[in-house]
Amino acid sequence: MAIDSQGKSSFPRGVHPPESKHLTEDKAIVPGPAVKELAILLSQHIGAPSQAVVAKGDAVEAGQVLGECQAFVCAPVHAPIAGKVKEVALQPHPVLGRSPAVTIAAEQEIEPALPAFTLPADFDPANFSPDQICDAVRDAGLVGMGGAGFPTSVKLSPEAKPPKHTLLVNACECEPYITCDNRLMLEWTDQVIAGIRLAQRACGAAKVYIGIEDNKPQAIETMTAAVAKLGLAPSMTVTPLETKYPQGGERQLINAVLKTNVPTGGIPPQIGVVVINVATAAALADAVIHNRPLTHRVVTVTGEAIAKPGNYYVAIGTPVQTLIDFCGGVTTKGAKVVMGGPMMGLAIADLSTPITKTSGAITVLTKTQIGRAKFERRETACIRCGRCLEVCPENLNPTKIAHAVKSNLLDLAEKYYIGACIECGCCSYVCPANIELTGYIKTGKVFLARQRKKMPV
Amino acid sequence: MLRDITISFAPHISKPLSTRRVMIDVAIGLVPAVAAAGLYFRIHALLLVGVCVAWCAVTEWVCNAIRRKPNTLGNFSAVVTGIILALSLPPNLPLWAAAVGSSVAIVIGKMVFGGLGANVFNPAMVGRAFLTASFGVLMTTWTVPATINTDMPTISADSPNVIDTRTQATPLAWSKTAIKQQAEAKTFGSRQFLSTLTGEVGGSLGETSTIAILLGGIYLLWRKTIGFHIPLAVVSSALVFGGIAYLINPDTYVQPFFHLTSGALLFGALFIATDPVTAPLTRRGMWLFGIGVGAITMVIRVLGEYPEGMMFAVLLMNAVTPLIDRLCRRIPAGGKPHA
Numbered sequence: 001m002a003i004d005s006q007g008k009s010s011f012p013r014g015v016h017p018p019e020s021k022h023l024t025e026d027k028a029i030v031p032g033p034a035v036k037e038l039a040i041l042l043s044q045h046i047g048a049p050s051q052a053v054v055a056k057g058d059a060v061e062a063g064q065v066l067g068e069c070q071a072f073v074c075a076p077v078h079a080p081i082a083g084k085v086k087e088v089a090l091q092p093h094p095v096l097g098r099s100p101a102v103t104i105a106a107e108q109e110i111e112p113a114l115p116a117f118t119l120p121a122d123f124d125p126a127n128f129s130p131d132q133i134c135d136a137v138r139d140a141g142l143v144g145m146g147g148a149g150f151p152t153s154v155k156l157s158p159e160a161k162p163p164k165h166t167l168l169v170n171a172c173e174c175e176p177y178i179t180c181d182n183r184l185m186l187e188w189t190d191q192v193i194a195g196i197r198l199a200q201r202a203c204g205a206a207k208v209y210i211g212i213e214d215n216k217p218q219a220i221e222t223m224t225a226a227v228a229k230l231g232l233a234p235s236m237t238v239t240p241l242e243t244k245y246p247q248g249g250e251r252q253l254i255n256a257v258l259k260t261n262v263p264t265g266g267i268p269p270q271i272g273v274v275v276i277n278v279a280t281a282a283a284l285a286d287a288v289i290h291n292r293p294l295t296h297r298v299v300t301v302t303g304e305a306i307a308k309p310g311n312y313y314v315a316i317g318t319p320v321q322t323l324i325d326f327c328g329g330v331t332t333k334g335a336k337v338v339m340g341g342p343m344m345g346l347a348i349a350d351l352s353t354p355i356t357k358t359s360g361a362i363t364v365l366t367k368t369q370i371g372r373a374k375f376e377r378r379e380t381a382c383i384r385c386g387r388c389l390e391v392c393p394e395n396l397n398p399t400k401i402a403h404a405v406k407s408n409l410l411d412l413a414e415k416y417y418i419g420a421c422i423e424c425g426c427c428s429y430v431c432p433a434n435i436e437l438t439g440y441i442k443t444g445k446v447f448l449a450r451q452r453k454k455m456p457v
Numbered sequence: 458m459l460r461d462i463t464i465s466f467a468p469h470i471s472k473p474l475s476t477r478r479v480m481i482d483v484a485i486g487l488v489p490a491v492a493a494a495g496l497y498f499r500i501h502a503l504l505l506v507g508v509c510v511a512w513c514a515v516t517e518w519v520c521n522a523i524r525r526k527p528n529t530l531g532n533f534s535a536v537v538t539g540i541i542l543a544l545s546l547p548p549n550l551p552l553w554a555a556a557v558g559s560s561v562a563i564v565i566g567k568m569v570f571g572g573l574g575a576n577v578f579n580p581a582m583v584g585r586a587f588l589t590a591s592f593g594v595l596m597t598t599w600t601v602p603a604t605i606n607t608d609m610p611t612i613s614a615d616s617p618n619v620i621d622t623r624t625q626a627t628p629l630a631w632s633k634t635a636i637k638q639q640a641e642a643k644t645f646g647s648r649q650f651l652s653t654l655t656g657e658v659g660g661s662l663g664e665t666s667t668i669a670i671l672l673g674g675i676y677l678l679w680r681k682t683i684g685f686h687i688p689l690a691v692v693s694s695a696l697v698f699g700g701i702a703y704l705i706n707p708d709t710y711v712q713p714f715f716h717l718t719s720g721a722l723l724f725g726a727l728f729i730a731t732d733p734v735t736a737p738l739t740r741r742g743m744w745l746f747g748i749g750v751g752a753i754t755m756v757i758r759v760l761g762e763y764p765e766g767m768m769f770a771v772l773l774m775n776a777v778t779p780l781i782d783r784l785c786r787r788i789p790a791g792g793k794p795h796a
Contacts, residue, residue, distance in 0.1 A: 133465060336465075344467050420789040
């Protein structure tokens with residue numbers, strides 16, 4: 001379905017939190033901190049965790065495989081720097097608590113540098129076969145870098161049924177504060193476009209849409225010009241979208257651009273659509289053209305409590321503490337460190353937590369900001385005002401689900417489709433009674449998984 | 458440096474909106490109606506509002522103290538209940554009766570269910586229903602507004618031919634009497650209609666001035682404190698059912714727009730039926746609820762013994778709200794999962 005490039009498409013409902021992107025949106029991508037020791041988590045993706053293939057004391061080269069596994073839905077991890085394996089042990093993980101990781105120690109501090117990506121003059125996606133691209137993507141350990149971390153090779157797999165008709169490039173960056181994807185589009189335009197074209201070639205989609213929220217007019221302009229210059233229109237279209245959270249949720253993006261819904265409990269490939277993030281596209285170009293594994297990524301370090309916010313090119317495995325110190329440290333106002341944005345990001349308790357492939361941002365929030373948030377205020381009774389229903393992008397009934405979970409009525413929670421929740425946080429964001437609706441729903445999902453014995457107690 | 462790190466579920470920011478703010482907004486929306494009540498019914502009207510608010514607050518505080526629960530006066534819901542109850546009372550009601558009604562509203566209407574959010578019925582309407590059942594005469598004595606409007610018929614149900622300068626029939630009661638006496642309801646002309654707009658008619662404190670109610674309602678809609686669904690559903694269903702009655706027999710039934718501006722229809726549609734706690738959660742549910750309120754109101758007004766039916770309509774629909782919520786369950790955006 002053609003979308004008027006002037007029109008502002010959007011999914012229904014959702015919220016519009018303060019964007020707060022002014023802190024870093026004009027800061028060019030610069031190299032991150034020098035590193036001496038990195039902890040590379042073996043599970044940075046959805047699917048089976050990788051197993052370490054190196055042992056303590058082994059010398060490793062930059063780019064060498066540290067962990068891999070044979071499962072279909074899996075992604076290997078690689079060494080960002082050369083050094084010695086210091087240990088293979090549990091390290092803090094943003095989601096899993098503590099999780100196995102390979103720690104590499106270098107001889108001396110390694111000064112970072114921006115990657116030298118050069119697009120060959122004769123670059124043409126047709127020179128690469130879909131299988132070749134998929135293999136390169138798998139070997140490079142590419143996962144969805146927008147946050148979910150789904151292995152990219154699985155998505156692109158050309159044999160998968162049904163055939164893919166559309167590739168959607170998720171450049172919404174709907175989370176407040178985060179600007180890394182915006183900067184990638186402005187500065188690494190050629191690499192991003194090359195990655196998109198390779199992804200299109202791999203999955204065989206005839207049509208490509210690049211969805212960008214209209215609070216990034218420069219990115220819309222740059223990408224539109226780049227697409228026009230290469231003569232890729234009309235099969236590739238830049239689609240400006242309304243600035244609204246969670247526009248970059250994959251199901252919401254598909255609704256906004258294609259005006260269709262992914263079935264509840266299903267995934268986009270079922271309806272012939274592949275969604276990839278801008279950062280993934282950039283990494284994909286690097287992986288396919290230069291055979292470079294995914295070992296670094298751009299991270300936005302931001303928040304009112306950060307002295308020098310900016311967009312940094314960081315080695316995966318860098319401890320959050322190192323990155324924060326590099327940005328001038330946290331001011332006295334700082335009270336909460338979030339990996340990701342403030343709507344869906346994970347608050348971490350241990351600042352030695354390493355950056356992963358999916359960490360797009362470190363947001364340090366102030367006491368006043370979280371003082372306004374639910375956690376700091378007392379939860380009061382639900383007045384059934386229905387605001388959570390008004391904003392739920394998945395058209396659920398968050399208050400019913402949350403209260404069912406609270407009363408330990410998991411059957412009732414399922415009757416209200418708890419499984420369809422995307423955990424975007426809109427309901428908690430608007431709740432005037434300070435109820436942690438999203439928190440209850442997440443908890444309920446864990447309880448249900450335990451009931452079905454899919455997760456250890 | 459970071460000494461105390463907070464961790465919690467996402468999201469880590471939130472909209473600066475609280476239950477207290479929602480309730481204060483409703484109270485602000487009621488200000489024009491309170492002002493109109495003060496203008497037409499003078500000091501006794503304001504005393505009634507004051508007594509109801511104070512008594513509701515005291516009762517809630519005592520209930521919480523007895524139950525050893527934290528004080529909940531801070532959410533201002535008792536204030537809103539008090540104002541709405543006061544505005545639904547006749548202007549001449551003794552203050553002690555208002556206090557009794559307030560206590561019943563808070564205790565039976567709200568606190569026995571566990572407080573705000575758990576109540577099944579609109580507390581103010583519970584209080585009013587109790588007063589109507591207990592003090593029938595007091596609750597149907599309608600004082601003439603201080604700014605006397607000589608256009609209004611001064612007959613009352615029990616003494617239709619005696620000119621009474623102190624009390625006056627409400628427009629609805631009068632039209633009901635007119636029907637009984639085979640008089641022509643059509644004689645209710647445009648000047649009386651205008652009076653129902655400004656509020657110079659007999660009636661409960663807050664229901665008489667259509668203009669004041671609309672002002673407050675527009676404020677609530679603008680603040681998004683209430684949605685338009687319930688008020689629109691109530692009003693349109695009342696118009697449809699009133700219109701049907703009028704079309705069947707225009708000689709005995711008043712025209713539907715008269716129903717809209719007189720009695721508690723508009724006040725109820727904007728301030729009582731929209732009480733979020735006792736109304737359905739989903740949009741479809743809200744439409745059903747509103748249509749039900751409008752329809753029941755009109756059935757009582759047109760066919761019933763009472764001249765006014767808003768209170769009973771709201772209470773009856775409150776009772777079926779859990780059923781409506783179950784009936785109008787939301788379907789996820791991606792359709793029902795294939796389980």
